[in-house]
Amino acid sequence: MRLSEDDHRKVSEAVTAAEAHTSGEIVTIVAGASDRYHDVALHWTVLAMLLVLALLAVFPGVAAGIHQTLIDGWAQETPASAYYTIALVLMALTFLVCRVLLAWRPLRIALTPGATRSRRVRAKAVQLFRTGAEKKTIGATGVLLYLSLDEHRAEIIADEAIHSRVTPDVWGHAMASLVAAVKDGRPGDGMAAAVEEIGVVLAEHFPRGSDDTNELPDRLIEL
Template sequence: MNEQDLRQISAAVATAENSTRGEIFCVVANECSDYREVPIAWAALAALAAPAILLAGGIHVTVPDLFNQGWTSDQVGEVTQTAARMAVAGAIMLQAVLFVVVAIVASIPPVRRFLTPRSLKRERVRRRAQEQFFAKGLHATRERTGILIFVSTREHQAELIADEGIAAKVDPKVWDEAMSRLISGIKAGRPAEGFEQAIGMCGEILTEHFPAIPGDNPNELPDSVVIIP
């Protein structure tokens, strides 16, 4: 988002709050986690699956029939043990190399994001949103009417958290349409428009339950958008 987008969103927040005692706060994060465990998990999975895949593909160690060549049972046993040790060592080496290669490739940011399960992204976005809700003081408004609109650009996900004052009066599904419009605007490359529509809907809901009182409607939280890494 550019500076014009940020000013547009801030203006939308100010307009929405003119008619309500509630507070709307917007936070945009670049990415909610580095997901370090994802490359490790995929590398471990590839390394563990490699031997089974090789066996399923018909690749295995064979020892020729040495008895027909005059070898004694002791000699055949020794050769068999050596072949088995070499096979195990080769499998371990293959697993180690595969683990390192997959871990490196999966650590490339676009690849890592592609391999990260959507459920994990959702959990991290929700956790980061909750952290920001308390860090920015939305829980400390006079009537507990703060609403956080949180967007993570890398995960392409958004979260809305309403404080208990407004949450007690509104069905959680009411916010779904606001979030749908926000996400649609972001996907269409018009984030400011998406934010404006979501903020407008939140403002209407807040106004319905917590209308502004003339002369007693302080602006408890900044209207500007907060950008975090």
């Protein structure tokens, strides 16, 4: 899912409109995904290999059948070395198949626990906030609205001055509007709606002064 030029325009206009009533600065960032989740793919691959080993232990006749079919059809007994060799080959094949299948990112994300996805999205949002918004304004009034499309998750990170006055639960409705729109395939509308609600909160606590200047870019940043 990518955002169109019209989506970018909607979000940028929403940021400009919201900042017209507040000294706060809103930064909007959209990413395709917050992590590659290769470690998750490796965990599932190792689990599949161990499952193969467990199945061979429970059903040793499988290894004996493979030995008689492919190696020595006249053997009355399967030597221990054959069991080890067959197990090693099957585990290696399992590793290769799983790695190929899990090279597809949507599958890796689908197999990633929800809590892990949430932690990775939060960590990425914090990293981007520290890089592009934290303490970048005179009054420490920057807010990051971050959307990670593949995970269907979003985060709002606020600067020190805002965080001291606005509790995280205040952003709940903005987050709900954003996530609902993303699930409907309207990420641009969701971002714009969330920005509007963030602007209302900021205007209440940080009304715009006569000497206020635009310190952070209004445009939507797509990674």
